[in-house]
Amino acid sequence: MTDNTILHGIILSSMPIGEYDRRLSVLTKERGRISAFARGAQRPKSALVAATQPFVTGAFSVIEGRTSYTIVRAEVNEYFTELRGDLAKTCYGCYFCELAEYSTEENLDESEALSLLYASLRALVKGDMPLPLVRAVFEMKMTYVRGEGPQVNECVRCREKSGPFVFHVPSGGCLCRSCAGELFDPEGRKAYELRTQMVARGFYNLDASTWYALRFIAATAPGKMFAFTVSDEVLAELREVAAAWYEEYNDHRFRSAEMLAEVENE
Numbered sequence: 468m469t470d471n472t473i474l475h476g477i478i479l480s481s482m483p484i485g486e487y488d489r490r491l492s493v494l495t496k497e498r499g500r501i502s503a504f505a506r507g508a509q510r511p512k513s514a515l516v517a518a519t520q521p522f523v524t525g526a527f528s529v530i531e532g533r534t535s536y537t538i539v540r541a542e543v544n545e546y547f548t549e550l551r552g553d554l555a556k557t558c559y560g561c562y563f564c565e566l567a568e569y570s571t572e573e574n575l576d577e578s579e580a581l582s583l584l585y586a587s588l589r590a591l592v593k594g595d596m597p598l599p600l601v602r603a604v605f606e607m608k609m610t611y612v613r614g615e616g617p618q619v620n621e622c623v624r625c626r627e628k629s630g631p632f633v634f635h636v637p638s639g640g641c642l643c644r645s646c647a648g649e650l651f652d653p654e655g656r657k658a659y660e661l662r663t664q665m666v667a668r669g670f671y672n673l674d675a676s677t678w679y680a681l682r683f684i685a686a687t688a689p690g691k692m693f694a695f696t697v698s699d700e701v702l703a704e705l706r707e708v709a710a711a712w713y714e715e716y717n718d719h720r721f722r723s724a725e726m727l728a729e730v731e732n733e
């Protein structure tokens with residue numbers, strides 16, 4: 468038997484296995500996203516019952532097997548009970564965890580994703596920022612954490628830096644006026660569509676404040692990002708861009724997003 472290893476992280480999901488055990492997905496600082504068993508974690512008297520719920524953050528003492536980990540003890544830093552008491556916040560939290568699970572891998576350095584998830588859950592609890600804004604910031608920052616975020620500082624084609632730009636999702640970020648040509652403006656796109664019978668897809672002429680917010684998200688460390696607010700118009704643009712970006716680059720349906728959509732539309 469090997470010695471126990473201590474892994475620091477956040478529980479992303481927790482599934483009952485049989486009558487007594489649980490299988491967890493944990494995003495850790497040391498090993499990236501791992502699968503772990505928690506034996507007896509469904510037994511009412513087990514010390515692991517409360518410590519093996521989603522959102523729980525702490526230090527997990529594990530035994531490393533050949534293909535998976537077994538959690539034997541947990542020292543919890545944060546239970547995030549405030550999230551669990553609020554249906555909307557729970558839905559956001561579950562979605563963040565599912566997106567983090569999808570975006571991370573085992574044995575990679577996922578410490579940035581971990582601090583992003585932690586900061587996002589904290590922002591939900593705090594409630595200073597509108598929850599849909601926390602979501603848009605989380606989604607956009609995760610694309611940068613994965614190294615796949617949009618270019619928001621210069622034209623993706625010619626590297627021109629001064630703008631103005633149109634945000635073009637299929638191109639991967641901003642296009643300058645000369646690279647976008649007639650597609651730069653809504654009127655030009657309409658003319659193009661009439662002439663060619665093709666759809667000018669994925670273009671967004673964003674408000675200056677939306678550009679500012681996107682650049683801020685791209686450049687700022689996860690722990691310092693959740694401290695601003697924006698107008699309803701800017702929030703709408705951020706949400707639209709984030710949704711379009713995920714639709715273009717992630718061929719994946721998030722189960723928790725469907726439930727979240729119901730909550731957001733209430």
Ligand SMILES: [Zn+2]
Nearest residue numbers: 622625643646
């Ligand atoms: Zn250009």
